[in-house]
Amino acid sequence: MRVSSISLRDFRNYAEADITVEDGCVVLVGSNGQGKTNLVEALNFLSTLGSHRTSVESAMIRSGQNAAIIRVHLAHQDRQILLEAQLNRDGANKAQFNRGAAKLRDFPRYIATVLFAPEDLMLIRGDPANRRKFLDDLIVARVPRLYSVLSDYDRALKQRNTLLKTARLAAGGIDKLTTLDIWDDRLVTLGSEIMVERQRLIRDLSTPVMMAYRSIAGDSHSPQLMMKESISVVGPDGHRDDERAGHSDSAAGNSAIHSVAATARAFSRVLAAERSAEVDRGVTLFGPHRDDVEFSLNGLPTKGYASHGETWSYALSLRLGAARLLREESVLGDPILILDDVFAELDTSRRERLATAVSDFEQVFITAAVRHDVPESLLQQVFSVDRGTIARTQE
Numbered sequence: 001m002r003v004s005s006i007s008l009r010d011f012r013n014y015a016e017a018d019i020t021v022e023d024g025c026v027v028l029v030g031s032n033g034q035g036k037t038n039l040v041e042a043l044n045f046l047s048t049l050g051s052h053r054t055s056v057e058s059a060m061i062r063s064g065q066n067a068a069i070i071r072v073h074l075a076h077q078d079r080q081i082l083l084e085a086q087l088n089r090d091g092a093n094k095a096q097f098n099r100g101a102a103k104l105r106d107f108p109r110y111i112a113t114v115l116f117a118p119e120d121l122m123l124i125r126g127d128p129a130n131r132r133k134f135l136d137d138l139i140v141a142r143v144p145r146l147y148s149v150l151s152d153y154d155r156a157l158k159q160r161n162t163l164l165k166t167a168r169l170a171a172g173g174i175d176k177l178t179t180l181d182i183w184d185d186r187l188v189t190l191g192s193e194i195m196v197e198r199q200r201l202i203r204d205l206s207t208p209v210m211m212a213y214r215s216i217a218g219d220s221h222s223p224q225l226m227m228k229e230s231i232s233v234v235g236p237d238g239h240r241d242d243e244r245a246g247h248s249d250s251a252a253g254n255s256a257i258h259s260v261a262a263t264a265r266a267f268s269r270v271l272a273a274e275r276s277a278e279v280d281r282g283v284t285l286f287g288p289h290r291d292d293v294e295f296s297l298n299g300l301p302t303k304g305y306a307s308h309g310e311t312w313s314y315a316l317s318l319r320l321g322a323a324r325l326l327r328e329e330s331v332l333g334d335p336i337l338i339l340d341d342v343f344a345e346l347d348t349s350r351r352e353r354l355a356t357a358v359s360d361f362e363q364v365f366i367t368a369a370v371r372h373d374v375p376e377s378l379l380q381q382v383f384s385v386d387r388g389t390i391a392r393t394q395e
C-alpha cells in the first residue's frame, strides 16, 4: 500500500497543504519547527487513530480553528482509496471513506503505518505505558477490531475504578460491590482478549525483531521479548495460578498461547481473590493495563543494562521487526514506514544499515532538519517544509 496524495486543512501549523507523492522514499527537509513532524503525524493518525506525541487531540487542530481535516489518497495495487478524517474541537470526529460516511475506527483496515522516532528510546528506557502503546498499536494493525476492544476496556476500567473508590468511601459499599461484579465481567471479557492478542504478537514478533537487530546492529546479539503479566503471578491461594504457570516468566516465543477462555478464567479468579485489596486501594490492580513486556539482550534486561548504541539498535529493531511482521501477514501489503528525525541520531554505519533495511518497503516517509543526514540512496523525492508550506524541490 502507498500514499499518493496528502491534503491537510487547519492541521497543526498547516492552514492548507497538498502534496502528491510516488512510491519509494519521500524526504521532508526543513529547519526545526516548520511542520515536518506535523505532516507525518497526520498520516500516522489515520492508522493509529491517535497522535504519537500527544493524547490531547485538539492540539492537532490549528490554533484558532474549530476543525482539522486530513485527506489521504491510497493506492493498493489497482485499487484507489480516499480516507478523510475531520477532527472537531467540539463534538465527535468525523470520517469518510471514498466520500461516503464511515467510522474512524475502521481506518486501520485500510492503512497501516510504522513510525520510528527518537522517542522510541522510551520503549526501552521509559515506563511500561510506552511499551503497552507499542503493543496495542500493533495489535490494532493486525486485528483492527481490537481498537474497539481496547477503548471499551479503557472505559470499563475507568468505571470500575470509580466504583472501587466509592465502595471504599461509602458506608453502604456492599451495594456497589454487586455492581462491581458486572464491571468485573466486562473487564475480564475485554481484558482477556487483549492479553491473548498481545501474547500472540510477542510470539510472532520475536523472530522478526531478532533478524532486524542483527541487520541494524551488525552483530549476532540475541534480543528476546517476554510478556510480564499482572494476573499470572497471583493465583487462587496467593500462589502462581497453575493454569498459567510458567507462562509469564518463560519467553513468550516458546510458550503456548492460552485461549481467551482460559485467560478469562484466570483473570476472574484473580479479581475475586483480590477484591478486598482492590477496594482498599480504590483502583484496579490486575489486567492488561498493568502488564508490561520485557526486552532483553543476551539474557540481560535492556532497561538499566543496554548501552546507548544498543538501546538505539533495539528500538529501531522493534519498529523494523513490526514492519516486517505486518508486511508478511497483512492484506494491505507493506505498511507505510515513517522515519521521523531518526537519521540525525545515528552514527554513519547505523544510518547505512537502516537505509538498506527500509529500502525495499513500498513507501517510506523521512523527515530531517539537515538533508545531509539522510543517506544519499534515500533522497528520491525531496520536499522542503517551511512555516507550514510544503513544496517539492528540484533533485
Ligand SMILES: Nc1ncnc2c1ncn2[C@@H]1O[C@H](COP(=O)(O)OP(=O)(O)OP(=O)(O)O)[C@@H](O)[C@H]1O
Pocket: 011, 012, 013, 014, 030, 031, 032, 033, 034, 035, 036, 037, 038, 039, 058, 059, 060, 061, 062, 063, 341, 367, 368, 369, 385
Ligand atoms: N495546533 C497548532 N496550531 C498551530 N501551530 C501548531 C499547532 N501545533 C503545533 N504547531 C506548531 O508547529 C510547529 C512544530 O512543527 P513540527 O513539530 O512539525 O516541527 P518539525 O519541522 O518537525 O521540527 P523539528 O525539526 O524541530 O522536529 C511549532 O512551531 C508549533 O508551534
Ligand SMILES: [Mg+2]
Pocket: 036, 037, 038, 340, 341, 367
Ligand atoms: Mg520534528
